Amino acid sequence: xxxxxxxxxxxxxxxxxxxxxxxxxxxxxxxxxxxxxxxxxxxxxxxxxxxxxxxxxxxxxxxxxxxxxxxxxxxxxxxxxxxxxxxxxxxxxxxxxxxxxxxxxxxxxxxxxxxxxxxxxxxxxxxxxxxxxxxxxxxxxxxxxxxxxxxxxxxxxxxxxxxxxxxxxxxxxxxxxxxxxxxxxxxxxxxxxxxxxxxxxxxxxxxxxxxxxxxxxxxxxxxxxxxxxxxxxxxxxxxxxxxxxxxxxxxxxxxxxxxxxxxxxxxxxxxxxxxxxxxxxxxxxxxxxxxxxxxxxxxxxxxxxxxxxxxxxxx
Numbered sequence: 001x002x003x004x005x006x007x008x009x010x011x012x013x014x015x016x017x018x019x020x021x022x023x024x025x026x027x028x029x030x031x032x033x034x035x036x037x038x039x040x041x042x043x044x045x046x047x048x049x050x051x052x053x054x055x056x057x058x059x060x061x062x063x064x065x066x067x068x069x070x071x072x073x074x075x076x077x078x079x080x081x082x083x084x085x086x087x088x089x090x091x092x093x094x095x096x097x098x099x100x101x102x103x104x105x106x107x108x109x110x111x112x113x114x115x116x117x118x119x120x121x122x123x124x125x126x127x128x129x130x131x132x133x134x135x136x137x138x139x140x141x142x143x144x145x146x147x148x149x150x151x152x153x154x155x156x157x158x159x160x161x162x163x164x165x166x167x168x169x170x171x172x173x174x175x176x177x178x179x180x181x182x183x184x185x186x187x188x189x190x191x192x193x194x195x196x197x198x199x200x201x202x203x204x205x206x207x208x209x210x211x212x213x214x215x216x217x218x219x220x221x222x223x224x225x226x227x228x229x230x231x232x233x234x235x236x237x238x239x240x241x242x243x244x245x246x247x248x249x250x251x252x253x254x255x256x257x258x259x260x261x262x263x264x265x266x267x268x269x270x271x272x273x274x275x276x277x278x279x280x281x282x283x284x285x286x287x288x289x290x291x292x293x294x295x296x297x298x299x300x301x302x303x304x305x306x307x308x309x310x311x312x313x314x315x
Contacts (some may be wrong), residue, residue, distance in 0.1 A: 008269070009262050012080040012280050013252065018259050021048035025102050026258065027142070029053045029081060030110025032060040035157070035213055038251040039107065041067045043258075044074035051100075053081035053110070055093060076150075080175070083134025085121035086307060087254055093141035102149040105258045106142055108135040108156040108191070114180040124306060125174040131187035136194055136303045146206045153207040155257045158188050160212055160276040163287045165189030167295055172302065190299060192268070192286050197296040199265040201312040207265055209257045210286070213273035214278055216250025238286040245271070245278055253281045 010017055026043060030036040031052035040050045042227035044067055054060030060078035068074050082088035083218055096103075111131045120129035138148075146152040147250060165185030170176075174183050195210035202208055244250075253269045263269075268286045287296065304310055 006283050008256065008281060008283055009260055010176065013254055013256055013260075015042040015045070015248070018042065018046050018255055019261075021046045021259060023049075024104040025049045025051070025100055026105045026107060027053055027096070027103060028107040028109055030055075031140070032056060032063045032078075034247060035216065035251050035254065036091075036107075036109045037063045037067070038247045039109070039254055039258075040064075040076065040079065041070065042069045042248075042251065042255055044076060046259075047073070047075075049075040050064050050077075051096060052076060052078045054078060055080070055082045055084075055110070072249045081110075081138075082132060083130045083138070084126060086134070086137055087121070089134060089138050089141060093138065096142070097145060100145070103142055103145045104149055105153045105154060105155065106139060106146060107254060107258060108139065108154065109254065110135075111159075111187075115183050116180070117174065117178045122306075125178070125183055127183045127187045127202065128172065128174070128190065131184075132190035132194065133303060135191070135304055136311075137309065139198070140307070140309055143206070143311070147202075151207070151288045153209065153258060154202075154261070155254060156191050156194070156199060156208070156210045157254065158191040158195070158210050158212045158270075158286070159184075160214065160270075161185045162188035162192055162290060163276075164288075165195070166289065167299055169298065169302070189287070192290040193292075193296040193299050194303070195268075196290065197293075197300050198312075200293075200296075201300075202265075207263065209263055209265070209267040209269065211253040211257045211268070212270035212276065213245075213250035213253060214276055215244045216247055249280075256281050 026048050028036045031040045032054040043050050052060050057080045064076045064078050076255050081092040153208040192210050195208050198208035257269050271279035272282045272284050
């Protein structure tokens with residue numbers, strides 16, 4: 001596993017420092033806006049082939065066309081993926097596996113934050129379902145092609161909100177009580193427990209790392225909290241977003257984790273200034289809870305039960 005605080009290749013690394021990605025295939029979930037769209041643009045400039053996995057295909061195609069106006073040689077494809085529906089994950093992966101012979105990087109990026117209490121198609125609390133379960137199942141469905149692609153990676157997007165998170169195994173689906181912020185923090189802690197546990201189970205077959213973007217000005221802060229009408233959180237974020245980092249800078253940790261040669265299993269890369277809200281990418285430590293291997297094993301097994309699969313379950 002990674003050694004936190006071990007320096008990255010460059011202190012003020014930017015996407016211009018990113019190696020050429022010719023011949024490599026990426027999947028980025030939530031690529032129609034925010035961090036996912038920016039990462040797609042930056043990778044396209046470095047000659048990567050990117051599959052933009054989007055819940056809203058129309059918005060995805062619009063974003064793809066905007067990127068191609070800036071990068072005419074971009075190799076992009078838009079595919080529908082609704083992480084709140086495991087059937088949609090099946091349909092997406094079936095299409096991908098029929099069309100592609102390799103997958104170098106799976107970027108588990110899409111997310112939803114602080115909506116009112118809602119359920120996924122399979123009946124799970126929507127933040128846990130989209131942010132964690134959907135990506136857990138997506139990784140399972142793509143694991144074989146990742147394993148068969150040399151030096152492949154799974155990069156999972158977490159958040160500084162994970163530090164306030166706790167996996168409530170007795171109320172993991174928020175059926176007894178629901179807190180918008182608590183459920184979000186739980187899902188972001190789940191992202192880290194999954195990334196670290198995948199690193200342990202995958203060994204040298206697939207590189208698993210986690211990232212966070214700090215406090216970046218994206219539509220994440222408005223889309224979830226505004227479902228069903230503007231909430232207190234949506235109004236608050238309109239004010240605090242003025243202090244957030246620009247999207248290009250918030251995207252740097254995921255770009256580094258996806259492409260640089262000094263990334264190690266179990267790395268956690270993100271800003272470290274102001275409690276993780278701002279700064280250049282660094283290799284950092286996550287919360288003490290995120291390194292609890294028993295919680296990670298238990299979460300993995302519960303995730304298998306919820307999705308109806310067995311995934312690297314020999315551990």
